[in-house]
Amino acid sequence: MTTYRHSGIVCTDHTLDVPLDHTRPDGQRIGVFAREVVAEDMEGRELPRLLWLQGGPGGRAERPNASGAWLRRALKEYREVLLDQRGTGRSTPADRTTLAGHPDPAAYLTHFRADAIVRDAELLRRHLQGDRPWTVLGQSFGGFSTLTYLSLAPEGLDRALITGGLPTLTGHADDVYRAAYRRTIDANSRYFARYPEDRALAERVADHLAKHDVRMPSGERLSVRRFQTLGITFGTSSAFDSLHYLLECAFVAGATGPALSDPFLRGVEAVVSLAPRPLYAVLHEPIYAQGGRATDWSAHRIRAEFPEFDAEGAGPLHFTGEMMYPWMFDEDPALVPLKATADALARRTDWPPLYDLDRLAANEVPVAAAVYHDDMFVDREQSLRTASLVRGLHPWVSEHHLHDGVKADPAVLDRLLTMTS
Incomplete structure (x- = not known):
């Protein structure tokens, strides 16, 4: 664990060994990296944690030297946890160089979807704060992963915030x-x-x-x-x-x-x-x-x-x-x-489900989602249909923001926090 300071923030680096396949905890292990960030003037306070799930797939978490609007806003009341999702950033990388050493790279990469990312996040949560739940903020694919989180491990969440990331729960890629x-x-x-x-x-x-x-x-x-x-x-x-x-x-x-x-x-x-x-x-x-x-x-x-x-x-x-x-x-x-x-x-056809529709229909975690009216990446109508299937999910349709609205305008996170308070 390494801690350093710059630009009014304190960063602490964490690395965990996690199972490649969470159904086989004694099998192959990979590393998962996360950076915890807190405002320097709030370092000594007991603050709740907020997990940032990056868009993608395959994108590393933001680096705090170029923080988006959401991070500046969230640092006013949270410790931020910036997770490099498996295969990205400082987590064990998966690219043309590293995958060349695997006998079956495709089989290896079946373990790099939202379900595995959620299981990684749960191990990280317990490492950082035991049984206490935390807040998750999921952007784009991070929002998809948040719906998987609500399906697989809702007990780990105090509340869930989603921006430009409500996927179809049952539709095909077509x-x-x-x-x-x-x-x-x-x-x-x-x-x-x-x-x-x-x-x-x-x-x-x-x-x-x-x-x-x-x-x-x-x-x-x-x-x-x-x-x-x-x-x-x-x-x-x-x-x-x-x-x-x-x-x-x-x-x-x-x-x-x-x-x-x-x-x-x-x-x-x-x-x-x-x-x-x-x-x-x-x-x-x-x-x-x-x-x-x-x-x-x-x-x-x-x-x-x-x-x-x-x-x-x-x-x-x-x-x-x-x-x-x-x-x-x-x-x-x-x-x-x-x-x-x-x-x-x-x-490949043997993909496991990513969402538990029954569990989502009975959801008890407060959830708010920004749905962008003109989002080119995530379909508005598909998002609103999904919102109707998750108990307690409150959508906000914004005509003033595009897909990266949470990174461009702190008011987006402000509104979602208010909607779930």
Whole structure:
């Protein structure tokens, strides 16, 4: 356990050994890391703890040197626990390097979903505070995990706060992505309404990529379909502006004609490369898998129902959103060694359930959830249907925030705390 101070906060690092498979506590072990943060002027007080469950999957917890609005607000009355979910950050990592040493990486990664994360959190809670329950704040996939927490171990929770993260409890990944494509088409319409001149510019970039072998600074090729994935930026508070300011510096005069600039290519690379979070790609569809059905590359299959995203079609170019495709495992060097693993997970059918509908219907933990009206990543109607199935869950539909609202505005956490007090 290590403690250090900076910027008015006190951080204490914790590492636990936990079972890879919680049904086999005597089997293989992995490490799980968490950072506890408290305001320096409140260090000596007996404060309740709040567990932050990060979005993702496959994203490490926020680092407190770049704290979001929620953390600054929560530090006024809580000790924050920032959990690096298994496989991420300082927890035993799962990536192309470490997974190469496993005889069956796909089987290994079946233990990296919300159910295992919740079991890790319970061991961490008991390590830090014994039998006392704590509050959980789940953002996006962290909200999915919070519903799993309420299903598996509600006794560990004093209250549950969810932001942009009420999943379908019974729907298949096909239902998720079919709704997601519709929302992404709407987001494209809003983007090009704000920046109408970007329509021709995006088409020009796509045409250039189709005709030239363009390499990003890392040496990776930038294809048209990879360029389309920049639409993932539409879902955040900076929303359309970040892509607009990237596109405006796209072209420079090259020796043989127009060329894509290094600042543009570097900015694109920062968005499209999944090297910092490979599990996001590998586990993105398995987080929805349950009930004996394979995901079978759902986003890729469902895309065929939406010709708007066909870059070679007759219509204007559309950017895609939060979808993972099998071709990414051919084009992104961080994912290439994981292609067979991703394929095996896409075919898998023996997924255990993630939610206990009976237990959720009888829930006694106070729960409040921010549902964002124009959330591009989590469907509003699916979220509200889920809210109706959880006893005592109070949804708040916000028309003023996007998917990362809790990170952008402390009023989001303020409201959820008030709703559960």
